[in-house]
Every structure is written in C-alpha cells, then in structure tokens.
Amino acid sequence: xxxxxxxxxxxxSKMLSAVLLLIxxxxxxxxxxxxxxxxxxxxxxxxxxxxxxxxxxxxLGYTGVVSFAHTMFFGIGAYGxxxxxxxxxxxxxxxxxxxxxxxxxxxxxxxxxxxxxLRVKAIFFAMMTLAVASAFLVLISQLSGITGGEDxxxxxxxxxxxxxxxxxxxxxxxxxxxGKLITYxxxxxxxxxxxxxxxxxxxxxxxxxxxxxxxxAFRAEAIGYKVVRYRSVATILSAxxxxxxxxxxxxxxxxxxxxxxxSMDIMVDILLMVVIGGMGSMxxxxxxxxxxxxxxxxxxxxxxxxQESLGSLPVVSDVVSPERWLLWLGILFICSIYWFPKGVxxxxxxx
Amino acid sequence: MSDxxxxxxxxxxxxxxxxxxxxxxxxxxxxxxxxxxxxxGAGKTTTLRTIMGLWQAxxxxxxxxxxxxxxxxxxxxAQREIAFVPEDMGIFTDLTVHENMLxxxxxxxxxxxxxxxIFGLFPPLKTFWQSAAGNLSGGQKQMLAVxxxxxxxxxxxxxxxxxxxxxxxxINAMIAALRELKEMQTTIxxxxxxxxxxxxxxxxxxxxxxxxxxxxxxMAELADDAELQEKxxxxxxxxxx
Amino acid sequence: xxxxxxxxxxxxxxxxxxxxxxxxxxxxxxxxLIGLLAIGSGSTWLTLTAAGxxxxxMIFIMxxxxxxxxxxxDVINFGHGAFIxxxxxxxxTILGLLGGWIExxxxxxxxxxxxxxxxxAMLVTGLAGYGFxxxxxxxxxxxxxxxxxxxxxxxxxxxxxxxxxxxPDEIVLARPTAFQGSFVVLGAAxxxxxxxxxxxxxxxxxxxxxxxxxxxxxxxxxxxxxxxEMVEALGYPIQKLFLAVFMVGCALAGLGxxxxxxxxxxxxxxxxxxxxxxxxxxxxxGGLGSxxxxxxxxxxxxxxxxxTGFLIPKLALVSTILLMGAVLMWRPQxxxxxxxxx
Ligand SMILES: Nc1ncnc2c1ncn2[C@@H]1O[C@H](COP(=O)(O)OP(=O)(O)OP(=O)(O)O)[C@@H](O)[C@H]1O
Ligand SMILES: [Mg+2]
Numbered sequence: 043x044x045x046x047x048x049x050x051x052x053x054x055s056k057m058l059s060a061v062l063l064l065i066x067x068x069x070x071x072x073x074x075x076x077x078x079x080x081x082x083x084x085x086x087x088x089x090x091x092x093x094x095x096x097x098x099x100x101x102l103g104y105t106g107v108v109s110f111a112h113t114m115f116f117g118i119g120a121y122g123x124x125x126x127x128x129x130x131x132x133x134x135x136x137x138x139x140x141x142x143x144x145x146x147x148x149x150x151x152x153x154x155x156x157x158x159x160l161r162v163k164a165i166f167f168a169m170m171t172l173a174v175a176s177a178f179l180v181l182i183s184q185l186s187g188i189t190g191g192e193d194x195x196x197x198x199x200x201x202x203x204x205x206x207x208x209x210x211x212x213x214x215x216x217x218x219x220x221g222k223l224i225t226y227x228x229x230x231x232x233x234x235x236x237x238x239x240x241x242x243x244x245x246x247x248x249x250x251x252x253x254x255x256x257x258x259a260f261r262a263e264a265i266g267y268k269v270v271r272y273r274s275v276a277t278i279l280s281a282x283x284x285x286x287x288x289x290x291x292x293x294x295x296x297x298x299x300x301x302x303x304x305s306m307d308i309m310v311d312i313l314l315m316v317v318i319g320g321m322g323s324m325x326x327x328x329x330x331x332x333x334x335x336x337x338x339x340x341x342x343x344x345x346x347x348x349q350e351s352l353g354s355l356p357v358v359s360d361v362v363s364p365e366r367w368l369l370w371l372g373i374l375f376i377c378s379i380y381w382f383p384k385g386v387x388x389x390x391x392x393x
Numbered sequence: 394m395s396d397x398x399x400x401x402x403x404x405x406x407x408x409x410x411x412x413x414x415x416x417x418x419x420x421x422x423x424x425x426x427x428x429x430x431x432x433x434g435a436g437k438t439t440t441l442r443t444i445m446g447l448w449q450a451x452x453x454x455x456x457x458x459x460x461x462x463x464x465x466x467x468x469x470x471a472q473r474e475i476a477f478v479p480e481d482m483g484i485f486t487d488l489t490v491h492e493n494m495l496x497x498x499x500x501x502x503x504x505x506x507x508x509x510x511i512f513g514l515f516p517p518l519k520t521f522w523q524s525a526a527g528n529l530s531g532g533q534k535q536m537l538a539v540x541x542x543x544x545x546x547x548x549x550x551x552x553x554x555x556x557x558x559x560x561x562x563x564i565n566a567m568i569a570a571l572r573e574l575k576e577m578q579t580t581i582x583x584x585x586x587x588x589x590x591x592x593x594x595x596x597x598x599x600x601x602x603x604x605x606x607x608x609x610x611x612m613a614e615l616a617d618d619a620e621l622q623e624k625x626x627x628x629x630x631x632x633x634x
Numbered sequence: 635x636x637x638x639x640x641x642x643x644x645x646x647x648x649x650x651x652x653x654x655x656x657x658x659x660x661x662x663x664x665x666x667l668i669g670l671l672a673i674g675s676g677s678t679w680l681t682l683t684a685a686g687x688x689x690x691x692m693i694f695i696m697x698x699x700x701x702x703x704x705x706x707x708d709v710i711n712f713g714h715g716a717f718i719x720x721x722x723x724x725x726x727t728i729l730g731l732l733g734g735w736i737e738x739x740x741x742x743x744x745x746x747x748x749x750x751x752x753x754x755a756m757l758v759t760g761l762a763g764y765g766f767x768x769x770x771x772x773x774x775x776x777x778x779x780x781x782x783x784x785x786x787x788x789x790x791x792x793x794x795x796x797x798x799x800x801x802p803d804e805i806v807l808a809r810p811t812a813f814q815g816s817f818v819v820l821g822a823a824x825x826x827x828x829x830x831x832x833x834x835x836x837x838x839x840x841x842x843x844x845x846x847x848x849x850x851x852x853x854x855x856x857x858x859x860x861x862x863e864m865v866e867a868l869g870y871p872i873q874k875l876f877l878a879v880f881m882v883g884c885a886l887a888g889l890g891x892x893x894x895x896x897x898x899x900x901x902x903x904x905x906x907x908x909x910x911x912x913x914x915x916x917x918x919x920g921g922l923g924s925x926x927x928x929x930x931x932x933x934x935x936x937x938x939x940x941x942t943g944f945l946i947p948k949l950a951l952v953s954t955i956l957l958m959g960a961v962l963m964w965r966p967q968x969x970x971x972x973x974x975x976x
Contacts, residue, residue: 108782158962164778165710166922169914172712173958176911177951184948306907310790317783369794376787379780380773445867471869483864485857492853499869501850541868 047238049245053325058390062325065332069230073223074215084339086226088332089233090290095315096240096327097283103322104244105276106256107164110309111155111171114178115281117303118151119144119288121182124195124298132198141289145282152281156274179304194299203228203293229290236286241324243279252276253322311338314375320385329386334371341367397456398423398549398580399444404453404463406443413439415604416453420597421549426571426581428591428612431601437584438480440601441551444582445477446470458548472499476542480553480584484534486527490518493526497541504545511540514570532563539570543579550574550581556590568593592616600625658926658969662933669941680822682940688828690936691835692897696890697913697920697928698842699883705859705923705972707876708778709771712785714887714913716792717759717766718906721888722895723800725755726807736810744810748896755892756885762792763884767877775876789907796903804902813896831893838886839929846925855879859923859972912939915954919961921968930969 045052053059068075072085098112122144123137130136159170182189189195201207207221217223243249255262255269263269292298302308311334319330345367382388399421406414414436421427429437442448444455446467455463462470471477476497485493494503512519515536521529526537535555542550552571556564564587571594574581585591591598595612608615608625615621666683673679700714728751729736735747770788774780808814809827816823846852854875858865866872887906894909895901916935920927935954943950961969 102779106779108779158959163922165704165782166918168712168782169710169918170958173911173914173918174955176908177955180951181948310786313783313786314790366794366798368790369798372787372790372794376770376784376791379784379787383780447863447867466871467863467866468869468871471867477867479864479867483861483867485860485864487856487860488853495850496853496857496865496870497868 049238049242051241051245051324053391055391058325058387061390062328065328072230073226074217077217080339082222082226084335086229086294088335089229090287090294091312091315091331091335092328093233093236093240093287093290094284095312095319095331096237096324097280097287098312099316099321099324099327100240100244100252100283101276101280102316103320103326104249104256105252105273106259107160107273107277108168109171109277109280110168110306111152111175111178112280112284112312113304113306113309114171114175115148115152115284116288116291116308117178117182117298117300118148119285120292120298120303121189121195121288122147122285123289123292124197125188127197127199127292128195132200134200137199137289137293140292141286144289145285148281148285149278152278153274156277160270160273160277175304175309176306179300179306182304183300190299192300194297194302196297199225199293199296204296225294229294232290233287236283237324237328240283244324248272248275256322314371316385317375317378318371318385320387321383323384323387326385326387329390333386337367337371396423397421398458399582400454400456401440401444402454402456404440404443404455405451406439406448407451408439408448413448413604414443414450417601417604418606419599419609421580421582422597423580424578425596426575426583426594428595428598429582429584429601430586430588430591430598433586435601436604437601438553439604441477441479441553441582441584444470444551445475474546474548476547476550478538478542478550478552478555480557482534482538484526484529484537486525488526489523490526490529490537491522493537493541494518494544497544500545507544511543514573515540515566532559535559535563536566539567543570543574546577546579548580550579552581553584554586555583556585556587564590588622658930661969662930662937665934665937665941669937672941672945677820677822678944680820681824682944683937684822684824684828684832686937686940687933688825688831688835688897688936689939690933691831692890692893693909693912693916693936694835694929694932695838695893696887696909697916697932698838698925699886700913701917701920701923701925701928702855703880703883704917706855706862706879707775709775709781710785710922711766711771711880711883712782713766713770713788713792714785714884715904715906715908715910716789716796717762717884717887718891718894718909719796719901719903720762720792720906721755721759721885721891722901722905723796723805723891723903724758724888725751725892726805726895726901727800728754729807730805736808739811741812744812747810748813748892752889752892755888759888759891760881760885763881764877766792766884767880771880793903793907800903802903804900806900807895808899809896827897831897834893838889839925842925851875851878911951912954915958917968919958919968921965921970921972923972924968924970927968927970 053062069085069089073082076082076085094112094116098109101107101109101112119141123140126136126140126143130139155171155174159167183192185191186193198204201221203221203225205220205222207224209219209224244252251262251267251272255267255272259269288303291303295302315330315334316327317330318333319328320326378385384391397420399419401417401419404414404417405412417436417440419427419429419440429440431437439448443450446462446465446469450463453463454461457470457473457475460473462473485496488496494508498504517529517533518536518540521533526534529537539552539555542552555567559567568590571581571583575594583591583594592612597610598612598615599606599609601607669683670676670679673682696714696718700711704710729747732747732750735743738744766788770784771781774784813827813830816825817829818824846856854865854870858872858875862872865875891906894905898905912935916928916931919934920929920931934957938953938957939950942953965971
C-alpha cells in the first residue's frame, strides 16, 4: 500500500525515511504543533514549494533541461486563480475555473517555448526561458489595469476558507478551528496529492525514458525515442504542475503579485532548493524546500544574533549580516554542484 | 636501420566506456616512412590521436626522441615538433588559406623559400591564397592540411589517410610531396588504406586489427608477398588496389 | 594533364545564395524605415533612432564578450550580468572620488574622469573574470548543465559580494557636465551622452574586427571557435587563450556596466542581471558565437525597444521577444550561425 502510493520509489535509506516522515508529520499537524500565524504560513509555503520544486526537478533533475521560466508558470497559475476570484467574486467555481485555465495557459506557453528552443541546444533553452520569463514579469507589472501592476491583486476567497469562519466555538489543543485551518489542509492535501502524482510520473515508463535521455540523448534517439518530443512533454507537465502550485499560493495568500510569484529571486530560490536538496530525486525537492524555507524564516534571526556579537568588526559583521544569508547559500550551492551533486538526499542515502 | 624516433609500447586507449586500443606496439624509425594499415575501425585514427594526446592513453608508454610523452598535453606534444594532419583535415574554414598557413607557422612568419617549395608541390594553394579555406574543394583542402603540417620543418609528421576520396591525379601530387619530404629525411607515420600509395612511399609497415598491431615489417617484404597480404588484410587491401 | 586536374576553380555561389547570406545586413535599415513610417514625425524618429543606436551599442559592448566566450569555449556565462554590475560599481567609485573633475566644465577633465573610471572598472572586472574562470568555470568545461547552474550560483554570490562591499543601496550619480544636455540636429534633440555611446560602441566594434582579422591572437580565437582541437594540435595552449578571452569578455562587461550606469545615472547590484535579458535576446538573435550577428542583433533590439517604447510603451520588452521569435523562425540558429567543426 505504502509502496504503491510512493510508486515503488522508496527513500532507500533509514535516515532519509526518518527525516521524510518527520517532515510529513510536522506538516500534517503543523497547526497544532507550531501554533501561530508565522509558523502556519511557513508550513503552507513549504507545502506549496515542495510541489513547485519537485515539478522543477522533473525538468532539471530527471530530464536534464535547465529552464528559467518556472516562476512564470507558477505565476500564470496564481494569476489565473487570482483573476477568476477578482472578476467572478469569492466562489468555488471561480477557484476551479481559474486553476484550470491557469494550468492550460501554462501548458500552452510551455509548448510554444519548447517548440522554439528545445530543438537547438540546452543552453539555448536556458537563455530563451530567462528572456521570456523576464519579459513576462515586466509585462505583468505594466498591465496594471488587469493585473494590478506592481501592487498585485488582493481578493476575497469563499468565506469557509477565511479566519472569520469558525468550525466550532471551542479551541482544540489550544488551536481555533477556523477557515484558515481549512485552507491550510486544502493546501496540504493538494500538495501531497500533486507530489504523489509527480512521484508516479518519474517512476513510470515515461519517467525512465526521460532519465535515459538525460544520461545519453544521442543513444536514446538511436534506440528510437523522439528526444525532442519527450523533452517537450516533460516541459509541459512541469509547467502545468508549477501552475497548480501557483493556484495554491494564490488561495493561501489571498494576494497575488509579481514579487510573490514571478520574480527572478524566486527562480533562484527554486534552483537553490533543487540543487541543495538533491537533483534527480523527488525527495530532494522535499528536503530542499524544507531546509531553505526554514532557513529563510529562522536563520536570519540566528545570523542577526551572530552579527550583534560581532558588531565591532566592520567587514565580518557585514558578511554575517542577516541580509547576506544568500551569499552563504550561493556558496553552498556552488559547492554542492561540484562536490555533492546529489545534494542532501545523496548524502543521506550515502551515495 | 637507424634508431627509432617514435615508439609505442603496449598502449591502451579508452574512449568513454569503449576499450579501443588494446596494447599497441609500434616503432617509427628515424628518417623513414612508416605506414599503418588496417581495415575500417581497426584503430588507426585512434592511434594517431593518442600519440597527439587528443585521447589519453590509459596504459603503456609513448616515447618520442627518447622522452615519454603520453602524459603531456596536446600543445606540448605539438611543440616537440610533431605535426598532425587529421582524418577530417581540421581546416579552419572561416580563415583564408594564408591565415591557415600563418597559424601553422608557430614562429609567427612564413619562410618565403619554403612557401615557394610548397606552392610547387600544391599549385592550387597559390591560386587561392587569399580565399576562404571553406571554399576549397576536398582535394585542395587536403593539400592545405598537408601544407600546414610542413610549413616549418618538423621532426615527425602524423598523416591520417591523405588520399581519402581523392582523384588519382591529386593522389599522385600527394605521393610526390611525400617522396620529397622523405628525401629531406622527414620522419612520417602515414595511415593509409590505399595500398598503391602505401607501397609507393612506405619503408616499413604495420597492420592493425581490433586495436592491436597484427603484423609489422619491411614494406618491400609485404609488397612482394601476395599471400601474406591476402592473409593479413585480404578484406581491405585488395578492394583498394 | 595532371596539372589541369589539380587546378579546379572555386565555384561562384548563385545570386540567391549571396542575397540570402547578406540578408541580415538589411535588417537594420529596414527596421529604421518601418520605424519612420510608423512614427511619422521625422524629428521624433531621429531622436528615437539615436537613442536606439546608443542603447544598441551599449548592449553590444556587454553582449560581445558573452558571445565570443561562447564561440570559443562553448560556455555561456549566466553570471555575466554580475560583471556588468561590478564594473558599474567599480567605475562609479572612481567617479565618486573624482567629483571635482566631473562637475568641472572642462571636457578634458570630464573625459579624463570617465576614462579613469572605465579603466579601473575593466581592470576590476578583468581580474574578477580571472577568479571566476579559475574557481567556477574551469572545472565544468563541456558540461552544459553544470555550467549553467554554477555560473548562476556565481551570479548570486557576486551580487551579494557587491552588497557587502558597497552596501545595499543604489548609487545615484549625475553624468559629467560635458555629457549632459543634447544637441539639436534637424529639429531633433539628440542627447550628447548617446552620441558618445555610439562612438565608443562603433570604435569597439571596429577594433574587435581588426583584432580578430589582423592579429595572431585574433586568428587563434577565430580558429578556436571553429576547431579548438586543431588549434591545440598546432601547438597552441588553448586553455590560456580561453582564460585571456574570458577576462577580456568580463572586462567588456565592466565597460558596458560603467556606460550603462552613466546612461541611467543610477546603479544597483542587480542592474546587470536586468540588462542581461536584452543581452541574451541579442546573442540569440545574432547566433551564438558570432560578433557580426551580435552587433546587428544589438542594433535591432536597441531600435525596436525605443520605437515601441514610444508607440506602445508597455510592449517595449515584449516586442524584442517577438523579434527573437521571428528571427528564429527564419533562422533557427540565429542570424549568423557559427559553424563548428565537431
Ligand atoms: N569518439 C568515439 N567514441 C566512441 N567510439 C569511437 C570514437 N572514435 C572512434 N571510436 C571507435 O574506435 C574504433 C576505432 O576507430 P578509428 O577511427 O581509430 O578507426 P580507423 O582505423 O581509423 O578506421 P577508418 O579506416 O574508418 O578511419 C572504432 O570501432 C570506432 O567506432
Ligand atoms: Mg581513421
């Protein structure tokens, strides 16, 4: 049963299994284990980013294609849902329609980009996606009449999903059972399902062909697989998954703007998460997202303390200043590419 | 026979997962022309590329002028005065014939007299001196490739199938050029499938098959012994004669 | 008889092929003409064209390094943008120190300050390029995926280092007095600084072509773009050539950074990453590895951005993406595909 859910792709290491179970339970009971708005927000973001990063890994780790347009697809999903909620009012049908449309548009975009650039060279695709995604970001920021521009869109979601809605009057385990909690579980279970779907994809015959292509595109072509077609399909699937994650983000935040969905900073974050977690393993996405987002939320506090104690040394205190945590992650990122390309998961598995 | 300029001792070469050269032993005598024969895929090109350091020998030794060179980089090997004419000729097609020759002359300047001698051997190079090398015909490109290798005196020339796909008249020009070089005491290791060409210029001969040398001796011996030819390479040689 | 056989002549390609080959050269004038028709007013058009060419020249300066590096060593440096920012900060540091020279009305002092700033910026970025190549790029030659990732990591780290050294805030600096204001030509206002940018860009293009066609290093670079292995077999250590070209490419990014910074009069650590979008578009349009293509692509992007910026401001960047799409439909490898021997 368990193996079937995981599509036969077990973590293959006691350490890794333990860590993954810990994460699963942590997220499942997050509202009760870590009460407070900030920690619930971190938990929801972790859920969403696990899907986002895993869908990126489908492309990078499993197919060997580098794309910089992943946040564009994420944003398309988010804006799809956001626009539907803005224009149709706070209804479930708006959420469904917006989500479906966002996913379709993302898939279509991915198809067009793949058509243009996958034939040529991996490097071409990387440059092309970077250019297109950046232009998309600028376009969205400028079409303020529709998208709210830089300010983004704020909207209402159905009442049952807001804090204003109380399931029961009493607190359970010190936690109020309100609509926010419902929304968290919508996010959590949707993310879990999407993750399991991704796991199924990479362990299907299709996923194995992708890996064969990544290992040796030339040979895969010789055996008779249409390399470009497989890569295009992977690009499209990964875009659709990213869009769905974007819809979850739009629902969770009740706000959608360029900075929370489209920005290149998020793209860099995704890269860091995939590589540090471990490319070519869906579990790497889980570990990477958890590590990164926890660090983002809490390491800055830690560095702040460190900086205070070093306050007198000018340059050193600049280097450990909480705003500079990306510096250290960047260095860690480069080192992991060189020395442990399988990331934390590779380490835990002892390979 | 004089001493050896180049010696391969049990050289193995791997390309990716493939074990191509499987213990090659080869001697190229100083001042002579050694011909390397063998059917397609035998490993002749791989042998030359291994000598040039373009593939790394995984085992064995390559001695040039009594120095071990198998660990050196390609430029360092070339600077030992070894010139290489690759199978695909390696012409810089965007550069003119002149520029191609200029790069081959490492000293930075082309010696006039030597250039005139080369023009004598390969007249089309003079005609197309300022044309883009990419516009040359296949035969002319081959002439340019050889001319580049001899624009300055070198101790050893490694030439990979210079007659591949050429018309007989051009093959004759090539034979004439190699004969002149031979008279100038240049040592040459020539890979060749065309036996008449091989016989016309070769002093010694080695035959390869499946990444190993299966025969080596004097060219004259092999040329006179039809039976031996048959036995060694009936497959490839007769077809080319 | 044999002589006549040895002397075959080079065939003249048919006229249609010649036109096809030269077609990219007509793109810039054609775009200018379309621009004129769409804009209508001659003087507005002239102002926009000058702005477009100036922008194109600056993008060309930044993109040329990237494309030559790619042509020679098959490396696309996604961290190139970091050198643009780094150059801008280094240059502005010098300009900041030479405040008196900049504010003085003397052109000589103005120019001197800019030249010093440019020299320092190129020195800093060239040296940083040395470190970048040795530490980050060298180990991943030939591995595209790792290259993209690792140079992207280098971008993040370098940007953060800029924050550490120069602080997190943007730096604002007015252009030297002599380069403020505009000329009026045929009723059109043309900013002085843009004329300077066009002059520098043109000079650089001509110089690069001369170096590539007249010097030994240039020949080696051109030969290496086609067949690096043969360059090595002729006895030249191509690794050193790589390193030198990488450093020059980074120094050019630094030059572009200072010029771009002076154009915007504001610099930030991520300005490089922002212009890189146009740089990538230019390099793709031109054909990876081709200087001529890069030049034409840069002019097209510069002009188109300014024309659409005037006509439909919101679509300025998107229009260049559409241009890229159109070019790729016509020539899937860009205007001047570079032919590799292997
Ligand atoms: N880059 C490569 N990757 C994998 N295998 C290779 C490579 N280059 C050569 N080989 C293999 O090595 C073997 C020897 O090739 P090589 O080119 O040395 O043969 P050759 O004797 O020169 O043949 P020919 O007469 O056709 O030129 C062949 O089986 C070939 O398939
Ligand atoms: Mg061969």
